[in-house]
């Protein structure tokens with residue numbers, strides 16, 4: 217299937233209240249432009265260097281989301297233009313983003329990435345860490361950051377019940393924090409599990425291969 221057909225397919229499956237982040241990592245500038253031309257404006261990349269290379273070659277009204285692990289020493293390369301950093305997994309990183317955003321007189325939107333998967337490899341904050349950081353934000357600690365929501369990745373498994381249980385953990389935390397200060401974005405779900413994520417309350421999904429096709433890491 218073509219990118220155009222894939223994109224139409226995904227859009228048809230998403231309720232209008234659910235935001236689509238088109239995950240374009242490893243895919244070419246021309247493939248991204250093709251999806252842009254179909255009306256997509258929000259794209260996600262997981263590596264700073266790749267994002268910094270693509271960003272100047274594509275339309276300026278793209279809202280770029282960083283969705284991969286971010287090292288503090290790389291924040292400076294994206295602070296000027298990044299729309300949302302979905303992968304905040306430490307307080308140290310949050311402090312750095314706040315500092316770099318201030319240099320550019322911006323407020324950068326961030327999501328706290330919370331560990332919900334039953335896997336050692338996934339980055340993310342523990343639930344209690346996320347609560348503590350959010351409270352500091354509510355108390356005014358980060359003037360150049362807006363914590364707009366939460367992001368999480370479920371375990372890579374065919375067990376839909378397990379995936380659902382993990383997404384539910386994040387949804388519960390979202391509802392709890394939302395009582396203190398309104399949150400906008402609950403980002404969970406990828407190509408293989410976004411329908412489950414949406415049924416668990418996700419209002420933003422990060423879909424890559426179901427739009428762009430399989431990623432080729434061999435080059």
Ligand SMILES: *Cc1c(COP(=O)(O)O)cnc(C)c1O
Nearest residue numbers: 239262283406407422423424425
């Ligand atoms: C690659 C990636 C995605 C998209 O994965 P697909 O399975 O291709 O849809 C979503 N979220 C994160 C954090 C990713 O790194």
